[in-house]
Amino acid sequence: MSTLSRRSFLQVSAGSGLAVALGGALGRPASAAERTDYKAIVVGSGFGGSISAYRLGQAGVDTLVLERGQEWATDPQKAVFGSQLNYSEKMFWFRNYADWPMVLPFPMTPYAGVMEVSNEKNLNIACGAGLGGGSLVYTCATVAPPQKYFEKLFPADITYQEMTSKWYPKVQSVLKPSVMPDDVYGSAPFTHSRVWDQHVAKAGYTSEKLMSMFNWDVVRKELAGTVRPSAIAGETDFGCSDGAKNSLTVNYIPAAKATGKVQFQTMSEVQSIGIGTDGRYRLAVRHLDTAGKTLDTVEYTCDLLFLCAGTLNTNRLLVAARETGALPDLDASVGTGFGDNGDQYVGYSYAGPAGPSQGSPSASTFFVDGEFELPMRVESWQLIEAQGLPIVQTLVMTADLENRATFGYDRASKTVKLSDFAGKADAAAKSASDWVNKVMHANSDAIPISVRWPATLTAHPLGGCVLGRSSDLYGRMKGYKGLYALDGSMIPGSVGGANPSFTIAALAERGIADIIAKAG
Known part of the structure; x- marks a missing residue:
């Protein structure tokens, strides 16, 4: 198991496009009143992140959730979000033009909107941006896959009987679909x-x-x-302005806050991750405004790091960390097994x-x-x-049990991109x-x-940190103690014929329960 010095971590961060100020500090230092050190940090506030935060809070773990997007307030009479019939910069996460099926590519002022669309090779990947993650922009279907195809896709030790008798019902008890x-x-x-x-x-x-x-x-x-x-x-697709969706902002997130152990910080984009010689994780976090201006870039530290940024962004962080040497002992399978859920x-x-x-x-x-x-x-x-x-x-x-792609690191652009999805x-x-x-x-x-x-577009990107390959059967990443992936990236490219959110949530409940029970 490898570790990096603080200096090495900062050099890796600089290589990823982060400004390193004199004296080794990342950007402007945090104010004296701003905490940057926590027992656990959760990256992302979607299903995996909100569930992990809630259960960590219940267990008394000092936890911070970092969410890159805004906290969106609903309104019974006003159009908070844009839509295909009511174009607005609030639709997209920092795009110069609209990119959505049956929407003209109208020019836009880049803004911290509710939906990221990443133009990969022969596949557009859509994912939510905001407190609540994908629950803001999904269409609320809460469906489990049939047993036959769940068992073909998932490791035998994650049994369908266990999922249907314990973990799906546990999620239902909170979400109440x-x-x-x-x-x-x-x-x-x-x-x-x-x-x-x-x-x-x-x-x-x-x-x-x-x-x-x-x-x-x-x-x-x-x-x-x-x-x-x-x-x-x-x-x-871009949210319901009047609160017609029971997103995570009305169940898991307020429950996590109510524990008194969990803080949520929005407009905080994690740009890179690494580990110090002390074995603690270090995150370069960019605080930004809704126009995309960087307010500062600050280093956060923690003992336990939960990557729940969604399939696209969890893979971006982990693949880059492995390939730049920030987390060199990550398994070679990280980034593989991506699918569009068919x-x-x-x-x-x-x-x-x-x-x-x-x-x-x-x-x-x-x-x-x-x-x-x-x-x-x-x-x-x-x-x-x-x-x-x-x-x-x-x-x-x-x-679809077969058609998969891989996230790789492009050293010229210092970005993580998906391999060609043509024909998949x-x-x-x-x-x-x-x-x-x-x-x-x-x-x-x-x-x-x-x-x-x-x-070609998927709103259900899955895989890259697949359970039983890149991690153990509960989301513990191979090669590093205290590092976890509990989001869509742990699914093997498809849930087996269903909308993924219910299964992601159930597997997150399963994973975090084992992690807490075994103190890591």
């Missing part, structure tokens, strides 16, 4: 949901109600006209009634196995741009296309021309 109520399902903005159910039934499928983290009381207020329409207007989107039009808008909560789902090249979960989805047009949209998540999604795309063709041909009112999104 629920299915769409009948009155919401029967309302005009969910006409597309009812058409979807009717169409798949004619194709021989039986849909089931989907567990969701939407706040149905807020959705009902939208339907009643007492708050600004957000969820019923199709807003979701995501595909398909849609078609039909001759029939349509609602005035398409509400964003998904009502229904089912799993398709043995019919097409890849097994898949399908979920009734929405298209915010539909605006009264008769369109059916479906999110498809295939259980072909099997998923074909399976999704074959399925939607079957549904269309079973319905006489369907217009038999299916449409796939014109850009």
